[in-house]
Amino acid sequence: MTLPVHHRPGRLLDRPFPALRWDEPVADFDELFERMNRFLQAVGTAPAAGSWSPLADLQETDDVYIVEAELPGIKREDIDVEVGDRELSITGECEERGREGVLRRSTRRTRRFEYRALLPADVKAEEITATLADGVLTVTVPKAQAAKPHHVEITQA
Structure with missing residues (x-):
């Protein structure tokens, strides 16, 4: 005896899946890359059209921000x-x-x-340094010193 199959609308199996293109696997990555670029452009951090973004790390310490970007084979004068x-x-x-x-x-x-x-904070633009070694560009951005609280002595008038 067979029982009828009950489908609930909106379930995962009822939703259409995009057809996978096994003959062009790179096309799927290209589409994903373009979608990410559109998202990043919407939030204002995407590279301009026709350009690419190097792999990079952004690190923050108490005094500085440090960016290390991978730029192998690129000359200093081209950056x-x-x-x-x-x-x-x-x-x-x-x-x-x-x-x-x-x-x-x-x-x-x-x-x-x-x-x-x-x-995220004000920086000392005139003290920024950048070095290129072994294909890695290291940019050190010093933070501006915020006013530190200090005790003020009250004197007798």
């Missing part, structure tokens, strides 16, 4: 670091090398790159 309105911006260009023969596969990023980070 620009700016700070303004509490935003750190690392931009530049990575040119594609001239090659002989046919390039069969490439996973290296070329063209314009851009990294932006919002800094």
Whole structure:
């Protein structure tokens, strides 16, 4: 004896799933990448159209913010670091090398790159330092000193 199957609307199995394109697995990643870019542009931290964002860490200590961005193979003169309105911006260009023969596969990023980070406190823009060593750009951004509370002596008039 068979029993009827009861379906409740709105259950996970009743929802349509997008068709997976097994013949083009990279297309799924490209679509995900584009969706993330649209989201990041909506919140104001995405790279500009046609550019890519390097991998980076943002660390905060008591006195400074430290950004370490991976920029392998990029020359110092091709990188620009700016700070303004509490935003750190690392931009530049990575040119594609001239090659002989046919390039069969490439996973290296070329063209314009851009990294932006919002800094939550005022900084000392004139004391920012940046160094490039072993393909890692390290930007040190000192925090502005907030007024520290101190005891005020009351004197007799």
